[in-house]
Amino acid sequence: xxxxxxxxxxxxxxxxxxxxxxxxxxxxAEIALEKVEEMRAIVGYGVMxxxxxxxxxxxxxKGSVPAPEMVRGWxx
Amino acid sequence: MSLISHENPPRENPWLWxxxxxxxxxxxVALYRELPALSAALVRLTPLDPASPAGSALAFFFYDVPKVxxxxxxxxxxxxxxxxxxxxxxxxxxxAGRRAGVGNVLAALLGVVTPFCSCSAVPLFIGLVSAGVxxxxxFSFLIAAPMVNExxxxxxxxxxxxxxxxxYFGFGLGLAMVAGWVIGRLGLEGWLxxxxxxxxxxxxxxxxxxxxxxxxxxxxxxxxLGEIFGRVWxxxxxxxxxxxxxxxxxxxxxxxxxxxxxxxxxxxxxxxxGIPMYTNAAGVIPIVEALLGKGAALxxxxxxxxxxxxxxxxxxxxxxxxxxxxxxxxxxxVVGAGILAVGYLFNxxx
Numbered sequence: 001x002x003x004x005x006x007x008x009x010x011x012x013x014x015x016x017x018x019x020x021x022x023x024x025x026x027x028x029a030e031i032a033l034e035k036v037e038e039m040r041a042i043v044g045y046g047v048m049x050x051x052x053x054x055x056x057x058x059x060x061x062k063g064s065v066p067a068p069e070m071v072r073g074w075x076x
Numbered sequence: 077m078s079l080i081s082h083e084n085p086p087r088e089n090p091w092l093w094x095x096x097x098x099x100x101x102x103x104x105v106a107l108y109r110e111l112p113a114l115s116a117a118l119v120r121l122t123p124l125d126p127a128s129p130a131g132s133a134l135a136f137f138f139y140d141v142p143k144v145x146x147x148x149x150x151x152x153x154x155x156x157x158x159x160x161x162x163x164x165x166x167x168x169x170x171x172a173g174r175r176a177g178v179g180n181v182l183a184a185l186l187g188v189v190t191p192f193c194s195c196s197a198v199p200l201f202i203g204l205v206s207a208g209v210x211x212x213x214x215f216s217f218l219i220a221a222p223m224v225n226e227x228x229x230x231x232x233x234x235x236x237x238x239x240x241x242x243x244y245f246g247f248g249l250g251l252a253m254v255a256g257w258v259i260g261r262l263g264l265e266g267w268l269x270x271x272x273x274x275x276x277x278x279x280x281x282x283x284x285x286x287x288x289x290x291x292x293x294x295x296x297x298x299x300x301l302g303e304i305f306g307r308v309w310x311x312x313x314x315x316x317x318x319x320x321x322x323x324x325x326x327x328x329x330x331x332x333x334x335x336x337x338x339x340x341x342x343x344x345x346x347x348x349x350g351i352p353m354y355t356n357a358a359g360v361i362p363i364v365e366a367l368l369g370k371g372a373a374l375x376x377x378x379x380x381x382x383x384x385x386x387x388x389x390x391x392x393x394x395x396x397x398x399x400x401x402x403x404x405x406x407x408x409x410v411v412g413a414g415i416l417a418v419g420y421l422f423n424x425x426x
Contacts, residue, residue: 048203
């Protein structure tokens, strides 16, 4: 599973990356996690608020740190 | 937003939530009404004489801190719920294709209720401009969003008074509308960074906004409460403590000479001083309150506050990615002139 976290490096973006890593380690899900910080790439996804999460090319969440249950749902 | 259902298993009952929140509100009101008595009781527990300066300062502190924190908690929660109705995508849909004038008024108002954080300023800016929202209308939004916010209004209300809070609200909105309108009239679309101009030619990705259940909105309010309150409470306490000290120890009238209405140069000086300063409303308002108390003129102090919040250097650096330096200079010039006008107007009127 290919996961990208979009964000310019604010605290919430880092928290999102940490959360996904932690839950992936817990559940043993195989993911390729990438942090996208370049503004052109971020707006290319049509996202207006960060942090945003993109899974396999699709924006699944934006504007806040996702809830742990949401991340579990994605990785399931 | 589309996956919000993961957060809300169907077993959550909106009626229970509403009932619990209503009960919480009743408790809030009851506690708020008892605050003066409670703070007096707290002071009596100390060995200080309530009539002594130290005793009255302590009573002031014990009353003001819980009062402002309670007001802040209530308003931040309410705004969190209200903001869940205004996703950025919704704001964009409301603003797309608006003409200048009506668009500027609407954009400034939406700036108050749309969730905004300065690290999202650039994607938001591009999202708006690429959807066909005129540049001037986008600026009205970008000026109002950080400047007119609930934390500023509650702190002004709680520490300085409702009149100043109302004046700040009105003139902050007015400034965002007029400054955005002026920028729009100048027709500066060509001064965007080239890669942003290229984006304008492409249609933006359509994002759907999923309907949100009531419980998710309540949760959004609680999240806002946790985030904003957690960031701001320490400033409120420090600010009120500092304000109490200044009230006690800085001589009356010291500020009259430096920041009084008579000193014409004090307004531009306040604006210039505000630009490199970067703090949130919670950090600047206790200072504002203390300055007012020592005889600084209202217009000068408002100009300082607006400059600190609306013209911040770090935000300029973020916006530099999408705006050319010339456009940033125009932005600072127009908004700065507007703040000057507000400052002088107030010093004349009051």
